[in-house]
Amino acid sequence: MTETIKIKYFTDKIEKLAYIGGKSDWIDLRCAEEIQMKAGEFKLIPLGVAMELPKGYEAHVVPRSSTYKNYGIIQTNHMGIIDETYCGDNDQWFMAAYALRDTEIHVNDRICQFRIMEHQPALVFEETGELGNADRGGHGSTGKA
């Protein structure tokens, strides 16, 4: 099964997105402008694209495994969530980045990746004084080994 994503590019300086099945079906995203950051600096890095996702889907954006090694940045929100409603002509995707060292990122560098996910079902919260279940325990309660 395939799904279609409408995509608008904000620059012709980045390569077009490519879905490559097999090795990984996450799609790499590219830096859309020349970026210079000092250690300790935060920046919203434009990714040069806006998209209309398929109906019923959202997108999740995470760094590539090599992003920290190559560029010294981490993603401040840890995972970017792109809502289906983020589909306006000026709704450019960005990566929220914090630099741990002075760094340069060049146009077209692949800095993060995304996949789409179906929305979860609609949820209602039903308040109760007791859940009536046995406690599982958390925070390492199953031990180390």
Ligand SMILES: O=c1ccn([C@H]2C[C@H](O)[C@@H](COP(=O)(O)OP(=O)(O)OP(=O)(O)O)O2)c(=O)[nH]1
């Ligand atoms: O890493 C990200 C995270 C978000 N977005 C865009 C898409 C998303 O739909 C929108 C709003 O994101 P979110 O809801 O996570 O941000 P918020 O801080 O809760 O702002 P809002 O009040 O706009 O919901 O920003 C990105 O481009 N990259």
